[in-house]
Amino acid sequence: xxxxxxxxxxxxxxxxxxxxxxxxxxxxxxxxxxxxxxxxxxxxxxxxxxxxx
Numbered sequence: 001x002x003x004x005x006x007x008x009x010x011x012x013x014x015x016x017x018x019x020x021x022x023x024x025x026x027x028x029x030x031x032x033x034x035x036x037x038x039x040x041x042x043x044x045x046x047x048x049x050x051x052x053x
Contacts (some may be wrong), residue, residue: 007016
């Protein structure tokens with residue numbers, strides 16, 4: 001069982017959030033540098049409830 005799955009199962013929400021944030025940062029490090037502003041805009045739109053569907 002993954003650490004994230006275990007954290008969710010045990011309702012350790014702060015740990016789960018930290019693990020998700022770490023995964024997001026790891027993914028962001030792999031995208032081209034010029035795509036970062038677009039990623040941030042997309043995340044801001046998602047937070048505002050603006051979806052693509």
